[in-house]
Amino acid sequence: ATFxxxxLNFTSSTLSAAFIVIPFAMHSLGLPVTVTLFxxxxxxxxYTLTSVVVIAEDFRKHSYEEVAELAFxxxxxxxxxxxxxxFGLCAAVVNIFVASxxxxxxxxxxxxxxxxxxxSRGVVAVWVALPGLAFSLYQHPRRFSLAMGSAIVATVVFALCLFLLWAVKPTRMPSMRCWILPHGLNSSLKFGVVLLYCFVAHHKCFWNFRSMRLRSKERWSLVCRYAIGCTILLYLLISAVGMLCLPQTKEEQDDRDFLFCRDSYLGSHGLRVAAFLGLAAFLVLISPTDVSALRLLVTRMLARNIARLSDLDDRSEFGDETQSAGSPRVGYHPANLGEGQSWAPGEQLP
Structure with missing residues (x-):
C-alpha cells in the first residue's frame, strides 16, 4: 500500500505540476476533454489533500477528517x-490511461x-492495474510480502491467459481500441475496473495520509518516491527523444495516433511538449507533499540542535563565567570540547 x-502521489504531483501548461499541451497531445477534466x-x-494534511499537522490532529469537521x-x-x-478516481484514471x-x-x-x-493499450492497462490492485488490498507494512506475492501471482496468471489466447488465435488485431471483446462490453469492463480501483484506493491505499508524524517508513517512502520519480523522468526523456528523433510513419486516425509522433510535433507542438515535460520534471521535485515532509524533517533536526545548544549553554554557565574578549562565546566553552581537543585564545573554533 505504501508503494x-x-x-499515485508521484503521478498526481507530476500532473498537478504541469497544470499551468495544460491548455497548451493537452490539445497537442490529443487528449479528449474528459481526460483533461480528470x-x-x-x-x-x-493540492487540497496536501494543504489539509499540512493544516492537520499544525493543529496536531490525527486525520484530515477532523480538520474537515472543524471547517465544515x-x-x-x-x-x-x-x-x-x-482523488482516488482521478489517480486511477490518469494512471491507467496515461501510463498504459x-x-x-x-x-x-x-x-x-x-x-x-x-x-495494445488495453492489454497494457491491465498490466498496469493488476499490481496496483494487489498492492492496495493490504494496508499494513508487515503484509508487504503478501501484497508482493499477490501482485506476482496476478501478473503471472494474466501472462498465462495472454499466452493461451496467443496460442489459440495468433492473429494481429488492427485497432488498439479492441480489448479482445465487443466495444460495449469492453467499455463496461473498463468502467468497472476503474471503479474497483477507486474503491480499493479509497479504503486501503491512503491510510498513511492519516498519520501526521513522520516515521521511518515515511522517510523510506520519500526515498522510494524520488527513486520512482527519477526512473519515470528518465523514461519520459527517452520517450521524448524517441518521439522527436525516430523516423515518422503514417498511422490510422484512431487511438494508435494518441501520443504518437506526428509531423506537427517537429514544429511548434514539439516545443510545447518539451516545455510540458521540462516543467513537470522541474516542479515535481518541489511538490507540496515533499516540501511538507522535508519541512518536518528540518524542523526536527533544528529542534534537536537547539536543544543540544541550550544544553551546552546551561553547562557553560557552570564553567568559566569570566570571559575575556578573545574567549569563545557562550555554548562553546573550552570545557565542552571533546577529548584530545584544545583551544587557545584568538584561535578559531572548529
Whole structure:
C-alpha cells in the first residue's frame, strides 16, 4: 500500500505540476476533454489533500477528517470522503490511461511499428492495474510480502491467459481500441475496473495520509518516491527523444495516433511538449507533499540542535563565567570540547 500511495502521489504531483501548461499541451497531445477534466480535478484534489494534511499537522490532529469537521461542521466527513473518492478516481484514471498509453507507444516503437494486440493499450492497462490492485488490498507494512506475492501471482496468471489466447488465435488485431471483446462490453469492463480501483484506493491505499508524524517508513517512502520519480523522468526523456528523433510513419486516425509522433510535433507542438515535460520534471521535485515532509524533517533536526545548544549553554554557565574578549562565546566553552581537543585564545573554533 505504501508503494501504491507513493506511485499515485508521484503521478498526481507530476500532473498537478504541469497544470499551468495544460491548455497548451493537452490539445497537442490529443487528449479528449474528459481526460483533461480528470487531470484538472486530480490536480485540485491533490493540492487540497496536501494543504489539509499540512493544516492537520499544525493543529496536531490525527486525520484530515477532523480538520474537515472543524471547517465544515457536521458535513465535514462528507467533504473529506468526497475529496478522497475524487482523488482516488482521478489517480486511477490518469494512471491507467496515461501510463498504459505511454507504455504501449514505447512498445510500438521498440517493435518497429507492430500493431499486435499483445502490446495494445488495453492489454497494457491491465498490466498496469493488476499490481496496483494487489498492492492496495493490504494496508499494513508487515503484509508487504503478501501484497508482493499477490501482485506476482496476478501478473503471472494474466501472462498465462495472454499466452493461451496467443496460442489459440495468433492473429494481429488492427485497432488498439479492441480489448479482445465487443466495444460495449469492453467499455463496461473498463468502467468497472476503474471503479474497483477507486474503491480499493479509497479504503486501503491512503491510510498513511492519516498519520501526521513522520516515521521511518515515511522517510523510506520519500526515498522510494524520488527513486520512482527519477526512473519515470528518465523514461519520459527517452520517450521524448524517441518521439522527436525516430523516423515518422503514417498511422490510422484512431487511438494508435494518441501520443504518437506526428509531423506537427517537429514544429511548434514539439516545443510545447518539451516545455510540458521540462516543467513537470522541474516542479515535481518541489511538490507540496515533499516540501511538507522535508519541512518536518528540518524542523526536527533544528529542534534537536537547539536543544543540544541550550544544553551546552546551561553547562557553560557552570564553567568559566569570566570571559575575556578573545574567549569563545557562550555554548562553546573550552570545557565542552571533546577529548584530545584544545583551544587557545584568538584561535578559531572548529
Amino acid at each position: 501504491v500511495q507513493t506511485f 487531470l484538472v480535478l486530480g490536480a485540485l484534489n491533490y 461542521g457536521r458535513i465535514g466527513f462528507l467533504v473529506a470522503w468526497t475529496t478522497e473518492l475524487l 498509453t505511454l507504455i504501449a507507444h514505447f512498445l510500438h516503437r521498440v517493435t518497429g511499428g507492430s500493431h499486435s494486440w499483445a502490446i
